[in-house]
Amino acid sequence: MDRITFYVNKEKCSVGSEVDSDTSLIDYIRNHLNLRGTKYMCKEGGCGACIVAVTLNDPEPRTFSVNSCLVSVTSCQDWEITTIEGIGDRSRGYHPVQKTLAEYDGSQCGYCSPGFVMSMYSLLESNHYDLTQYEIENSFGSNTCRCTGSRPILDAFKSFAN
Numbered sequence: 001m002d003r004i005t006f007y008v009n010k011e012k013c014s015v016g017s018e019v020d021s022d023t024s025l026i027d028y029i030r031n032h033l034n035l036r037g038t039k040y041m042c043k044e045g046g047c048g049a050c051i052v053a054v055t056l057n058d059p060e061p062r063t064f065s066v067n068s069c070l071v072s073v074t075s076c077q078d079w080e081i082t083t084i085e086g087i088g089d090r091s092r093g094y095h096p097v098q099k100t101l102a103e104y105d106g107s108q109c110g111y112c113s114p115g116f117v118m119s120m121y122s123l124l125e126s127n128h129y130d131l132t133q134y135e136i137e138n139s140f141g142s143n144t145c146r147c148t149g150s151r152p153i154l155d156a157f158k159s160f161a162n
C-alpha cells in the first residue's frame with residue numbers, strides 16, 4: 001500500500017507495508033509509538049477509553065474526538081492526532097482539563113480519565129471554548145466511567161461553561 005503519513009503529538013508518522021493494514025489507531029498508538037496513556041476496554045466504540053483528538057485542515061482547522069479503536073491506521077492520512085500525552089503531564093504541567101478533573105475528584109482508578117479528558121479537550125477546541133453547561137452535559141454519551149460515576153466528571157467539565 002502507499003505510505004500513510006500523519007502526526008501524533010506533532011511528531012510525523014509514516015506507515016507502510018511494515019504495519020498490517022487492519023491495525024487500529026489505538027494499537028498503533030500503544031504498540032508502535034509506545035504511548036500507553038490512551039486506554040481501551042471494549043474495542044467496539046462503546047466505552048470511550050480510547051478517545052483521541054483529531055484535527056483536520058479543510059481548509060480551516062476542525063477538531064473532533066475520535067474513538068481510536070474504530071479507526072484503521074490506514075485511514076489517518078494527513079490527520080493531526082493528539083493523545084493525552086500531547087496536552088500535559090507532570091514535567092511540563094497539566095492541561096486545565098486535567099487539573100480540573102483532579103480538583104473535582106473526577107478520577108478514581110483513572111482508567112477512563114484519558115478518554116474523558118480528550119473528549120473534553122476536543123469539545124473545547126472545536127467550540128473555541130464557547131459552550132453552555134447544557135451542551136457540555138450532553139456531550140459525553142460515548143464515555144463510560146465504571147467507578148467514580150459520571151457526576152463529578154461532568155461537574156468538573158461544566159465549570160468550563162460560559
Ligand code: FES
Binds near residue numbers: 040043046049069
Ligand atoms: Fe471502547 Fe474504543 S476501546 S470505545
Ligand code: FES
Binds near residue numbers: 149
Ligand atoms: Fe475508574 Fe472512571 S475512574 S473507570
